[in-house]
Amino acid sequence: MIDFTIITIPALVSSLILYIVAIAREEKTASALEKIQEHAENRGKKKLEEKAEELAERQFSKLLKEVSAKLKTVAVSSVTQNFDLVSKDIIKEKENLLIKAREEVAVYKKEKVAEINKAVQKAVFEVVSNTLRTEISHEADEKYILSCLEKFLHEIPQK
C-alpha cells in the first residue's frame, strides 16, 4: 500500500511553498508592474508634455510668422502709401519751384532786355545830343525858341 501521507505531505508542502513563492512572485510582479506602469505613465506624461510643448512652440512660431508677415505687409503698404503721398508732395513742390523759377527767369529776362534797351537808348541819346550840341548854332536855337514861344502863347488856355 502506498502511504499517501508520505506522498501528500511533501507535495502539499511543496505546493504550499510553490504557492507562497507564486504569491510572492505575483506580489513582486504586481509591484514591478505597478512600478513599470507608473514609470510608463510618467514617461508618457513627459513625452506628451514635451509633444504638447513642441506643438505649442510650432503653433506659436507659425502664428508668429503669420503675424510678422501680416505686419510686414501692413508696414510695406503704409510706407508705400506714405511714399506716394510724399512723392506727390515732392512733385507738387517741384512743379511750384519750376513755375517760380520760370517766372523769375522771365522777370530777369525782361529786366535785362529793358536794361540793355535803356543802355542802348542812353548811348544813342548821348551820341545824338552831342552831335546836336555842336551842330546847333545859337542863331538857329534863338529862331527855334521864338517859334516855340509863339506856339506856347497860342496854347496858353487863358491869356
Place this chain on the structure above:
Amino acid sequence: MKSHKSEKFDDLVLQLVTRSAGDSLVALFEEFKNNSYRLGNQVKLLEKLLPYNVKDSVMEIVKRGSGEKMTTYIKNRPILEITMAFAPQFCFLDNIASKLYKELGYAVLLAVKVDPELIGGCSLCYKAFYRDYSIRERLNQLN
C-alpha cells in the same frame, strides 16, 4: 484900355526884361526909401546906383512921386519862366519880352534859367502852364 501910368510902367518893365532886374530895382528903391531920412542927397544917390538902361525912366517916375506905385506894379508883374540850353544875350531876351508884350498886351518879366541838358530849344512856364519844347524832350519822345 491901359492908363498912361500903366503904359509908363510897362515901358519900364520892358526895359527891365528879367525878374532879377525887377527885384533889384525894387530892392534898391526900398533901400533908398527906408534910408532917406539919413541920406542927404538921396535922389542923386539913387540916380548913381540905378542901371544905365532904366535910369531915365525910373528917375522920371520918382520925380513924379510914383515910386511906390512903380514898385507895386513891378512886384505884381506876371512871370514867364524860360529855360534855355545856353546863356542868352540881353537883346534876345528883350526880343522875347517885346513879343510877349505884343501878344499878351501887358508887360511880363522873364525868369531865365540855363540848363545845357536841354541841348536846344526851351521849356516855358507861365501861370502854372508848362510846356517843354527842348531838343532833349523831342529826343525822349523819339525813344
